[in-house]
Amino acid sequence: MQKLFWFIALVLFPASIYIASSHWAPAHVISLILGLYVVVGIHDLWFSPHTLNRLYPVAAYMRYALEFIRPEIRQYFIAGDTEELPFNREERDLVYRRAQGLDDTQPFGTAHDITQAGWLGAAHSIAPTEVLEESKRVLIGGDQCTQPYNAARLNCSAMSFGALSANAIMAINKGAKLGGFYHNTGEGGFSPYHRQGGDIVWQIGTGYFGCRLPDGGFDSESFKASATLDQVKMIEIKVSQGAKPSHGGVLPAAKVSSEIAQIRLVPMGEDVISPPGHREFSTPKGLLNFVTKLRELSGGKPVGFKLCIGRKYEFLAICKAMLETGITPDFITVDGAEGGTGAAPVEFSNRLGVPCLEGTNFVHNCLVGTGLRGKIRIISSAKTATGFDIVTKLAIGADAVNAARTIMLALGCLQSQACNTNKCPTGIATQDPVRGKALDVESRHKRVASFQQRTLRSAFEIIGAMGLDDPKKMFPHLIWRRGANGINQHFDDVFPPLAANVLLSDVVPDDWARDWELASADTFAPQL
Numbered sequence: 001m002q003k004l005f006w007f008i009a010l011v012l013f014p015a016s017i018y019i020a021s022s023h024w025a026p027a028h029v030i031s032l033i034l035g036l037y038v039v040v041g042i043h044d045l046w047f048s049p050h051t052l053n054r055l056y057p058v059a060a061y062m063r064y065a066l067e068f069i070r071p072e073i074r075q076y077f078i079a080g081d082t083e084e085l086p087f088n089r090e091e092r093d094l095v096y097r098r099a100q101g102l103d104d105t106q107p108f109g110t111a112h113d114i115t116q117a118g119w120l121g122a123a124h125s126i127a128p129t130e131v132l133e134e135s136k137r138v139l140i141g142g143d144q145c146t147q148p149y150n151a152a153r154l155n156c157s158a159m160s161f162g163a164l165s166a167n168a169i170m171a172i173n174k175g176a177k178l179g180g181f182y183h184n185t186g187e188g189g190f191s192p193y194h195r196q197g198g199d200i201v202w203q204i205g206t207g208y209f210g211c212r213l214p215d216g217g218f219d220s221e222s223f224k225a226s227a228t229l230d231q232v233k234m235i236e237i238k239v240s241q242g243a244k245p246s247h248g249g250v251l252p253a254a255k256v257s258s259e260i261a262q263i264r265l266v267p268m269g270e271d272v273i274s275p276p277g278h279r280e281f282s283t284p285k286g287l288l289n290f291v292t293k294l295r296e297l298s299g300g301k302p303v304g305f306k307l308c309i310g311r312k313y314e315f316l317a318i319c320k321a322m323l324e325t326g327i328t329p330d331f332i333t334v335d336g337a338e339g340g341t342g343a344a345p346v347e348f349s350n351r352l353g354v355p356c357l358e359g360t361n362f363v364h365n366c367l368v369g370t371g372l373r374g375k376i377r378i379i380s381s382a383k384t385a386t387g388f389d390i391v392t393k394l395a396i397g398a399d400a401v402n403a404a405r406t407i408m409l410a411l412g413c414l415q416s417q418a419c420n421t422n423k424c425p426t427g428i429a430t431q432d433p434v435r436g437k438a439l440d441v442e443s444r445h446k447r448v449a450s451f452q453q454r455t456l457r458s459a460f461e462i463i464g465a466m467g468l469d470d471p472k473k474m475f476p477h478l479i480w481r482r483g484a485n486g487i488n489q490h491f492d493d494v495f496p497p498l499a500a501n502v503l504l505s506d507v508v509p510d511d512w513a514r515d516w517e518l519a520s521a522d523t524f525a526p527q528l
Contacts, residue, residue, distance in 0.1 A: 071417070084415075086340065091385040092409055098454040099410035099447035119482040122391060125467025131460040135470040138399045140234065142330050142375045144292075146300030149199075149233040152181035153471060154390055154456045156448075157381050157402035158203050158238070158306070160188025162260055163419070164408075165436030168428045171411055173198040174441065175448025184402065187238050187274065189263045190226050200231050203306070204294070205238040206248060207274035209264035216273070218280050220297055222265065227298035234331070235294050237305040239278070239287070242339030242356070242382050244348040245308040248276040257431075284314075284321035284521050291329050304331035306381070308339070309359040310352065313526055316519035319370045319503075324521045328375045333402065334360045336382030340405045356382035357396055361476065361495050364397025369503035369512070385409075387458025394463075395474040396491055403452075410451035411444050 037058055044057035052060040087095075090111065097104045114121070141148025156176055161169045169191065176183040176198030183198045185191070187205025194200055204211065204223075211223035227235060240246055253271050261268045281287045287305065295303040309315060322328050336356025341349075354362070360380040367373035380398035384390060385406045393401050409415070412426045419429040427439035463471055466478055476491040483489045502509065508516050518526040 086338065086383060087385055087405065087409070087415060091406075092415060095385060095406050095409040095451055099451040101450050101454075104454065104458075115482065115486065117482055117484045120388075120392060121480050121482075121488070122388065122395070122462060122466060123478045123480065124465045127467050128465045129467060129469050130464045131471070132469045135472065136456070136460065138377060138471075140304075140331050140377045140400075141302045142328055144295065144328065145302050145330050147302070148330075149182075149302050151233075151400055152179075152452075152456070153394070153400050153459070154384070154452055155181045155201075155379075155400060155402050156183045156407050156452075157404035158184040158186040158236075158241075159404050159407075160186030161191040161193055161263065162188040162431065163429060165424075165427055165430050165432075165439065166191075166193045167436050167439040167441050168408075168411055169193040170196050171439065171441045171444040172407060172448055173200075174445035175407075175410075175452070178445060179449035179452045181452055182233060184236065188260075189265075190232070191263045195231060197231070199233045201234045201236050202227060202232050203236045203238050205274060206276065206278050207264070207272065208279075209266070209274075212265040214267070216275075216279065219265070220293075223294070224297045227294070227301065232298070232301070234302040234304070235298055236331075236333060237278075237287070237290065237294070237303070239305050239307040240310075240335070241306065241341065242308040242335035242337045242353050243341035244344035245310055245337075245353045246276050247345065247348050249274040283523055284317045285325055287318065288321050288325055288327040288329070292327055295330075302330035304329040304333060304377075304379075306333035306335060308335045308337060308352075309354040309362055311524075311526075312362065313515040313518035314524045315363065315366060316503075316515055317521060317524055319366050319372065320519055321521035322372055323370060323504075328372060331377040331379055331399075332363055333379040333381055334363050334398075336360075336380075339382035356380060357392060357491075358495065360393055360398050361396040361491070365495075365498040366503075368500055369498035371501045371504060373500075385455075387455055387460075387462055390455070390459035391462045391466075391474075392479050394459075394471045395479045396476045396495075399472070406451065406455075407448060410448045411439065412447075 041057040044053040044060070048054055050060070052063065094104060112119070137150050137152055139148050140151050156172055159172070163186065170193045173183050173194050173196040177196065181199070182201050183194065184201040185194055185203050187203050187207060187209060189210030190200065190202050207216070208218045210226060211219050213219045226232065253269055256266065256268055256270070256272055258268060264272065266272045281290045291303050291305065295301065307315070334356065336359055337353030338355055360378060364373065364378055367376055377399040378397055379400045379402055380393035381402040381404075383405070384393070384401050384403035390401045405413070408428055411428050413428050414426055416425050418424050422430050422432055424430040424435060427435040427437070430436055463474065466474070468474060476495070476497060479491040480488040481491065481494060496511070498509065498512070503512065503516055518528070520527045
């Protein structure tokens with residue numbers, strides 16, 4: 001910003017002086033410009049810490065100015081409709097149109113090369129049908145749950161107050177109420193802004209915000225007080241998330257307002273630490289005992305956990321713990337490495353974790369292979385923008401799907417990727433009160449509901465076109481991926497499915513045998 005200031009001063013200051021003093025002779029104006037040029041040039045030559053300024057005094061500021069606006073120039077004028085990541089312009093425009101209730105059809109044909117390696121597609125049927133109304137939702141809650149919840153097939157994934165503004169949280173929750181889907185609080189706590197009438201999934205992270213003791217441990221009483229509220233429908237233990245798995249966070253003391261301190265039950269004037277791991281458990285059995293504890297404290301509501309798959313034997317260890325203890329979560333949320341977050345180390349986002357489809361399919365196969373699949377629902381998260389995204393996740397093992405960043409797009413997010421600066425241009429990912437208040441809750445919550453409803457409608461239309469009347473009748477063979485040799489590979493050929501209870505037999509498939517041997521119900525460490 002210092003560089004931009006000098007550039008603006010160099011260009012605009014002389015111009016403003018000239019306009020304000022038009023009676024000056026041109027020689028005076030030229031002298032003023034040259035004088036400012038000399039002053040800045042001397043500063044650059046002798047005092048600037050930057051090499052470019054020392055070698056190219058004054059002129060180097062042009063480079064900084066162009067670099068400053070490069071993302072916007074590329075986004076609006078250079079990048080093609082299908083080029084950008086994480087969401088390209090085609091995907092963003094589709095979200096915007098559906099959120100605003102506009103036409104979402106496409107003329108003339110696809111703009112994609114559907115013969116490229118890695119392209120995903122679905123197998124349609126020559127006998128299409130319609131999805132039954134009663135199968136458009138899914139009941140979550142096993143035999144250890146006394147208050148099961150009937151969830152939509154597409155819901156709002158975890159986003160905390162603190163990461164998002166108060167108005168953004170209120171708009172999402174009102175949208176959830178209008179659209180009939182749930183709103184996950186994120187690990188930042190169950191704030192007053194979440195209490196607009198929409199169904200809530202309360203996420204409990206490693207910082208135990210909202211149910212936290214002064215020493216950072218878990219507080220059963222404060223948890224029970226909120227978890228038993230009627231608006232809270234389910235509890236989710238956050239083990240890890242896709243964008244930064246096994247990585248904690250720090251909320252600097254300067255950002256801990258009195259409001260955030262009250263919501264998160266943390267002291268003001270101190271950094272708030274969200275550690276990488278939980279204090280309440282450190283073993284597979286410990287995780288399941290914590291599930292039981294939260295289920296009892298919440299009055300029998302569905303309790304599950306969220307994770308991104310990393311070491312596969314660790315999840316198999318959890319499966320072994322379920323078999324030994326008889327304790328099962330009501331749901332498992334599988335996040336993918338392509339998932340989003342407000343801020344994460346680059347290496348964590350780029351290099352750690354298994355992608356969502358592979359992770360979801362792996363968890364599904366683990367539960368099938370251990371005979372536990374019928375007791376547990378799978379929720380698939382990470383990068384859901386279209387009806388086809390929903391369909392692929394349902395086909396490879398999910399019962400429901402979560403979306404976060406596209407909910408933000410429905411609110412009006414521009415994908416400016418300024419979430420970690422507190423200067424979000426749309427008032428969504430910010431705690432700046434001026435920016436946050438610019439987001440109109442009454443109009444934007446309708447866009448959230450419209451996006452969710454129209455995207456689900458698209459998913460159900462695709463499922464009907466595949467000849468199915470119920471999402472639970474889908475299976476991986478219906479999804480194909482283009483191979484490098486130009487041949488379509490069905491997803492169950494890429495990732496072969498496990499037969500029911502096969503991991504409990506004497507002959508474990510070779511691809512699974514090593515991880516199964518390494519897994520132990522008593523520890524996440526490998527049994528070498």
